[in-house]
Amino acid sequence: MRLIAGDGPDLALIHGWGLGSAVWRPLLEPLARSCRLHLVELPGYGRTADESTSLAACAESLLASLPAPVTLCGWSLGGLLALRAALLAPQQVGGLILIGSTPCFVQRPDWPAAQPASVLAGFADRVGQWPAETLQRFVALLCQGDRQARTLTRMLLGQLRQQPLPSPAALQRGLEWLRDTDLRPLLAGIRCRSLLLHGASDALNPLAAASWLAQALPGGRLEVFPGTGHAPFLADPARCSELINQYCHATRAH
Numbered sequence: 001m002r003l004i005a006g007d008g009p010d011l012a013l014i015h016g017w018g019l020g021s022a023v024w025r026p027l028l029e030p031l032a033r034s035c036r037l038h039l040v041e042l043p044g045y046g047r048t049a050d051e052s053t054s055l056a057a058c059a060e061s062l063l064a065s066l067p068a069p070v071t072l073c074g075w076s077l078g079g080l081l082a083l084r085a086a087l088l089a090p091q092q093v094g095g096l097i098l099i100g101s102t103p104c105f106v107q108r109p110d111w112p113a114a115q116p117a118s119v120l121a122g123f124a125d126r127v128g129q130w131p132a133e134t135l136q137r138f139v140a141l142l143c144q145g146d147r148q149a150r151t152l153t154r155m156l157l158g159q160l161r162q163q164p165l166p167s168p169a170a171l172q173r174g175l176e177w178l179r180d181t182d183l184r185p186l187l188a189g190i191r192c193r194s195l196l197l198h199g200a201s202d203a204l205n206p207l208a209a210a211s212w213l214a215q216a217l218p219g220g221r222l223e224v225f226p227g228t229g230h231a232p233f234l235a236d237p238a239r240c241s242e243l244i245n246q247y248c249h250a251t252r253a254h
Contacts, residue, residue, distance in 0.1 A: 004028060004032055004036075004037035006032035006033070006034075006035055006036045007035075008036055008248070008249070009035055009036065009069075009071060009249065010035070010036050010066070011037055011038065011070070011244070011248055012037075012038040012039075012040055012066055012070055012072050013027070013039055013073050013078075014042070014062070014072060014075070014081055014082055015041075015078050016074075016077040016078045016079075016100075017175070018138050018139075018171065019135075019139075019156065020042075021040065021041045022162075022163055023156070024039065027241050030238070030242075034245050034249065035244075038066060042078075042081075042166075042174075043170060044166050044169060044171075044173070045166045045167075045170060046163070050167045050169055050170050052169065052173065055081060055084050055177045055181055056088065058081060059081055059088055060085075062081065063085050063093075068089075069092060069093070070092065071096070071097060071248050072086065072095070073099065073244060074099065075099040075233065076100045076204070076205065076230065077177065077178060078101070079098040080181055082097075082098065082101075083096065083098070083101075083183050083187075084183065086191075087186055087189045090189070090191040090192065094192055095194075095195075096190070096192055096193070096194040097195045097244055097247060098194060098195070098210075098213070099197045099231075099233055100198060100205055100210075100232065101205065101210070102205045102206075102213055103183040103184045103187060103213055104181065104184055105120075105179070105181070105205065106120060106178065106179055111182075113206040113209040114205070123137075123138065124175045127168065128172065131165050132160070134171075135165070139153055139160065141204065141230075142203070142229060142231060143229050144201075144203040144229055144230075145201030145202065145228075145229045146199065146201060146227070146228055146230075147227040147235075149229065152231060152235060156231075184216070187216045187217060190217055190218060191218070192218075193219035193221075193247075194214070194217040194218075194221065195221050196220060196221065197233065197240060197244075198210040198223070198225065199224075199225045199229045199230060199231070199232045200224050200227065201227060201228060201229050202228075204230045205230065210222060
């Protein structure tokens with residue numbers, strides 16, 4: 001993790017599976033104007049040492065590296081980690097911003113608005129042998145349904161080529177977290193207000209799941225991005241940064 005120059009309420013940005021902290025680049029300048037940014041790199045990504053750990057243990061390590069109070073902004077898997085951290089330390093986490101995130105990534109008998117287990121199994125089978133090709137396929141999937149899909153796909157594939165690939169163990173571990181985690185029964189333990197930013201055409205985490213989560217969280221507020229896939233902060237960085245800035249300063253006032 002590294003601190004980005006900025007002044008204001010503390011805001012930690014937590015990337016998702018397969019793509020490191022460079023994915024936040026379009027938001028850094030506008031957010032740093034009014035927030036103090038902490039750019040989180042998950043274990044095994046970038047220059048961060050890899051470590052075999054559970055989602056809860058990773059959340060504990062994350063909290064130990066951050067000030068109090070802090071707003072956690074997580075994308076996809078990063079949102080799952082942010083929720084876990086907020087449950088562990090309600091006195092430290094003053095706000096939650098969840099982008100393209102839901103509390104349970106895989107379908108369950110009572111949770112159809114999610115991915116079939118076979119999708120994760122397919123990625124797990126391939127990522128050990130062909131990590132670069134698997135991540136390229138993932139980029140195409142996360143951009144699916146977005147009216148800017150071709151532009152976003154080119155941008156993210158360019159990032160993949162410029163950055164070191166995450167370790168194979170980190171990629172497999174992230175898929176296991178997505179497969180095994182279901183935070184729905186714990187959501188009553190969330191104490192802070194939550195802002196959800198979600199693409200109307202998200203092909204990975206359906207909008208119906210985000211709508212459910214916004215209702216389940218205390219003070220949950222959902223902002224939908226029409227014609228947008230899994231990465232609304234890349235499709236519309238201006239609107240995202242404005243909403244995040246407004247939320248962080250409103251949370252600080254509380």
